[in-house]
Amino acid sequence: MQRVSLLDSIFTRLVAWAIAVSIAVVLVLGWLVTTKFEQMSDATVQWNVDADIRHMSDILAARGRGELIAHIEESADIDRPAGTGSHFLLLDIDGHRLAGDLAQWPRFADEQTQAGTIILSGGRPAFARAVNFPGGMRLLAARETGWTIIQLNQIGLSFVAGGLFVVMAVGVAGYITARRLSDRVKLINAAFRDPEPRKLAALSDGQRDTDxxxxxxxxxxxxxxxxxxxxxxxxxxxxxxxxxxxxxxxxxxxxxxxxxxxxxxxxxxxxxxxxxxxxxxxxxxxxxxxxxxxxxxxxxxxQRGDPQGLAEVDVSALAENIADLYTASAEDTGHDFRLEAEAGVTMQGDEIQISRLITNLLDNAFKYVPSGGRVRLIVMRRPDGAPLIAVADDGPGVPAQFRETIFERFGRGENASSDQKGAGLGLALARAIAERHGMELRLAPTTRGARFELRPHG
CATH class of the missing domain: 1.10.287 (Helix Hairpins)
Known part of the structure; x- marks a missing residue:
């Protein structure tokens, strides 16, 4: 009987879903946080640029053009951390540079608003805004946004590290929980597979849990x-x-x-x-x-499905012993009886019951096959390694309408006559023994005679 592995366990699938949900939650939270932070940072940079422009306008109105040029030159000389610098460019009515640290007037994506992201020397991004001052002067104020990018990268790395920790924590906790739950369910399945006292006692140990x-x-x-x-x-x-x-x-x-x-x-x-x-x-x-x-x-x-009393049975050796007994009887009845058995074919079973199954099939064959007919006892391995036991003959066969009823209690085919001994229980017992071993006894399709096969289900 196939046992469920931990990888196929429903608890493992639940843990996998929990990990997937954790990853999704971390990704969504990371996106929300970075998006919100980027919006706040952009708004802060734009506010600072507008504040610089207002300050320059106040200086121009209060102290004049010369003081404005001096203040811009002083601001350009201030050393700021990377990615946070302020930059200015003041042009006269003819477009000549009056002050500032920018070499030329940038091209905006939207020329109407005269505001947006520009690229400074060295590939540094910045947000800039241009305004017109009295006297035909034009001022460009810009703030670098590199620090925002650095902060976004740091936030992203923090979320990646935190996400990995969360996923690992969920995975470890989930694995421990799934292992424990799987072990508890295994006790139940083990008791159902083999309800021996020891396993029932182990089952009773898990009855204290209230879940x-x-x-x-x-x-x-x-x-x-x-x-x-x-x-x-x-x-x-x-x-x-x-x-x-x-x-x-x-x-x-x-x-x-x-x-x-x-x-x-x-x-x-x-x-x-x-x-x-x-x-x-x-x-x-x-x-x-x-x-x-x-x-x-x-x-x-x-005893169907009960593994108690089952052991490794050498079916090949068992078939040879049974064949030795039937060979002499076949000579007396005039049947051609042969054993076709591969060596080393084994299965889990009760040797006495398997022997009873084979002898019932052989008795049935010798009963219905006329003298001179052929009977074969076949033992072999299937391609999947499972054993196959078959009794085949070239007798009258079984009509289609009796292919299942012959396995019922007191079921007999139309070839049975009143002078043939038996109550029709041999095949019923053979099928019951097959099902007790978790196998299937069926009448295989043949062009002539009958072929009874004992094989795993499916």
Whole structure:
């Protein structure tokens, strides 16, 4: 039975979603913060440029042109941190430079507003605005925006580092939580796969938790215990019924044996009475055999999916031992019987039950295939490594309308006659054994005869 790995666990997928959401949240927050900071920085730079222009205008109005030129020259000589410098250019009515540290008048993207981003020498970006002063003078004031870019880069790096920390924290915390939750669910699955006392005890240890998985653990433990009680009760009931029925039947069989012996030892034995006693004894033994088969079917169905009692079985060796027993019988009945088995084919199973399954299939084949027909016992590995056991013959085959009913209790094909012994339980028992081992017994399509295959589901 396939077990869910941690990578396929729903908890791992939840952690992956949590990491994805964390990354998305960090990216959105980073975008919002940087966008807002950039807007605030641009507004601050524009306000500072407008403040410089107002200050220059006040100087011109209060002190005159000469004082304005002197103030611009003094401002150009001030050493500021990189990316925060102020720059000016004052032109007269003829476009001649009067003052400032800029060599030439820049070209704006929007000539109507005479404001926008310009590129200074050395590729430094700046925001500039141009205004006209009285007397035909034109002033250009600019503030560098490089510091804003540096701050945006620092904010971006901080968000990247913080985002990585958040994602790692979510991943580690999520992994620990997913591992713990997965281990708790594994206890439940292990108890369902193999409800042995040790695993049920481990399941009861997780019943103290008060969350949803704890509640699921409690319900699972209670359900498994109820199922075990029901299974034990069913086994006890069927065993008791079998004992109560088998005992009087065996007593009756013993009485018939004594009656037959008395008839044989009588001076004037009645052949007809003896024949009837023998027939009655045969019917009693047939009833006992049918009862035992029904009990075997019930036990196999009750153990479906239960790995207890299963071990590694060498199917190849088992098939060889069974073939040795049937070879002599095949010579007596005139059948061509062959074993076609690969070496080393193994499977998890109950050796006695697998042997019972194979012998039931062989008995069924020898029963319906006429003398001179061919019967094959095949053991091989499928391409995926799983075992395949098949019994094939070239007999009359099974009509389409009986391909499934023959696996039912007391189901018999149209080729069965009243003189053929059996109650139609052999294939029903074989299928029950197959399902008990988690496998499928099916009638494979053939052009001639019948081919019964035991193989994994699917």
């Amino acid at each position: 949803e998985i704890g509640e699921l653990t409690r319900h699972s433990g209670e359900a498994l215990q109820r199922l075990q009680r029901l299974a034990r009760s069913q086994r006890d009931t069927t065993d008791q019924i079998a004992h109560e029925m088998r005992t009087p039947l065996m007593h009756l069989d013993n009485r018939l044996i004594r009656a037959i012996q008395a008839q044989e030892q009588a001076r004037d034995p009645d052949a007809e009475t003896t024949e009837r006693l023998v027939a009655a004894r045969g019917e009693i033994r047939q009833v006992v055999t049918t009862l035992e088969s029904l009990l075997d079917i019930a036990h196999s169905e009750a």
